[in-house]
Amino acid sequence: MTETVTSPSPGTSDGGDALRSWLAENRRKHRVLWDEQTRSCQVFGFAETQAMLRDPETFSSDFSRLIPAPQSPVEVAPGERPVPNLLKGHLSVTDPPRHRKLRNLVSQALTPRAVSDLEGKITEITAGLLDAMEGRDEVEMVSGFFNPLPVTVIAELLGVPAEDHAMFRGWADSLVSANHDAGAVDAARLQVPEEMAGLLLEMESYILDHAARRRREPSDDVLSRLVAAEVDGESLDESEVFVITLMLLLAGHISTTLLLGNALVCLDDNPRALATLREDPAAIPGALEEVLRHSPPAPLAYRLTTRETTLGGVDIPADVMVASWVMSANHDERQFADAEAFDIGRTPNPHLSFGHGIHFCIGAPLGRMEARIALSMLLERCPEPRLAEPPVYYDSPTIFGVKRLVLSGLTA
Numbered sequence: 001m002t003e004t005v006t007s008p009s010p011g012t013s014d015g016g017d018a019l020r021s022w023l024a025e026n027r028r029k030h031r032v033l034w035d036e037q038t039r040s041c042q043v044f045g046f047a048e049t050q051a052m053l054r055d056p057e058t059f060s061s062d063f064s065r066l067i068p069a070p071q072s073p074v075e076v077a078p079g080e081r082p083v084p085n086l087l088k089g090h091l092s093v094t095d096p097p098r099h100r101k102l103r104n105l106v107s108q109a110l111t112p113r114a115v116s117d118l119e120g121k122i123t124e125i126t127a128g129l130l131d132a133m134e135g136r137d138e139v140e141m142v143s144g145f146f147n148p149l150p151v152t153v154i155a156e157l158l159g160v161p162a163e164d165h166a167m168f169r170g171w172a173d174s175l176v177s178a179n180h181d182a183g184a185v186d187a188a189r190l191q192v193p194e195e196m197a198g199l200l201l202e203m204e205s206y207i208l209d210h211a212a213r214r215r216r217e218p219s220d221d222v223l224s225r226l227v228a229a230e231v232d233g234e235s236l237d238e239s240e241v242f243v244i245t246l247m248l249l250l251a252g253h254i255s256t257t258l259l260l261g262n263a264l265v266c267l268d269d270n271p272r273a274l275a276t277l278r279e280d281p282a283a284i285p286g287a288l289e290e291v292l293r294h295s296p297p298a299p300l301a302y303r304l305t306t307r308e309t310t311l312g313g314v315d316i317p318a319d320v321m322v323a324s325w326v327m328s329a330n331h332d333e334r335q336f337a338d339a340e341a342f343d344i345g346r347t348p349n350p351h352l353s354f355g356h357g358i359h360f361c362i363g364a365p366l367g368r369m370e371a372r373i374a375l376s377m378l379l380e381r382c383p384e385p386r387l388a389e390p391p392v393y394y395d396s397p398t399i400f401g402v403k404r405l406v407l408s409g410l411t412a
């Protein structure tokens with residue numbers, strides 16, 4: 001068994017330079033690192049990350065057994081509802097066989113047609129956001145564009161009426177800041193911080209009212225399909241409908257927001273790539289794949305071992321958390337030639353930024369379409385975007401990207 005102690009991973013407030021160097025140094029020394037002292041495991045290699053994500057029987061996504069059971073039953077005053085259980089129905093933290101059933105149910109709602117039907121709506125929302133920037137020299141893009149776009153798209157997808165979109169966006173903002181400003185790690189994310197309980201109850205009540213309406217009068221939206229979906233004669237219960245909706249809102253918005261911010265930073269760092277995209281918008285989808293590889297919005301994937309195992313020749317005991325660095329796998333020289341270079345023509349580009357195996361991102365087609373439309377329309381209106389000030393990055397181990405990015409050159 002390898003016994004090596006490594007320094008803790010550096011923060012990302014510098015835009016990821018220190019983290020990338022730290023990952024490169026670790027990757028050179030060990031593809032997989034088991035640290036006896038902290039009883040933790042980290043994975044740095046591409047093949048090893050892929051192997052881990054492909055084996056959910058050994059590397060589980062269900063961390064519920066790490067969360068201590070409450071000492072006494074949670075007391076709920078008469079007439080009050082308990083805080084929703086966020087683990088029940090959450091695809092990302094569910095193992096097979098339950099995962100397969102839930103995923104089938106969600107796939108019935110999030111069909112390729114449901115996604116492709118949104119193309120016109122996404123174009124309309126993007127145009128509206130860009131119109132609102134007209135005439136301004138400088139714009140803070142995260143709050144003005146990168147964030148409202150995917151949140152409004154999810155609201156549309158779920159069939160939330162337009163007059164409630166602002167409220168929906170408010171919820172999404174509160175959820176993201178509660179999760180990431182404190183640099184919370186994934187396992188902790190599964191517990192509901194006390195200050196979030198009120199917000200969750202408010203959201204639950206809104207979503208369930210909306211779901212009940214859709215049961216009575218189905219429409220052509222994801223929520224209607226979610227309440228109608230069945231696998232083996234089983235449909236989703238109320239709490240699952242709520243958790244899946246919440247999961248779509250959270251997973252579907254923050255990563256797309258980060259992808260767009262990371263795209264602008266990568267293009268600012270690589271003016272030749274920007275010039276290519278200006279001349280040839282058909283190169284945008286390939287460029288976005290390279291942004292995903294280079295700067296993955298989700299740089300880490302966690303799993304919990306269910307049994308003793310060996311990964312990359314390293315023995316790992318049962319019941320330990322394994323932190324797999326997707327950002328390192330994406331920069332692994334054994335998989336990607338000239339891995340540190342930002343190359344928008346890279347083909348193939350089998351990055352792991354949407355995951356791999358049974359938990360592969362179910363929203364990838366939607367995220368890709370949103371980012372393609374947003375970047376194409378932004379570059380059409382604003383061919384020479386420039387960062388007006390250094391971007392401000394999240395300093396979280398689980399998300400990578402900017403939380404503030406001011407752009408100038410919008411009225412070029």
Ligand code: HEM
Nearest residue numbers: 091092251252255256298353354355359361362363366367
């Ligand atoms: C473009 C940006 C996006 C990125 C980079 C991204 C990334 C990821 C990654 C890495 C995973 C796998 C997590 C794991 O293995 O533990 C994942 C899963 C997931 N994503 Fe995304 N995602 C994006 C957009 C979306 C969108 C737009 C939606 C929804 C509409 C979405 C919904 C989900 C869901 C529901 C899962 C859980 C799937 C499962 O566990 O079976 N994502 N995403």
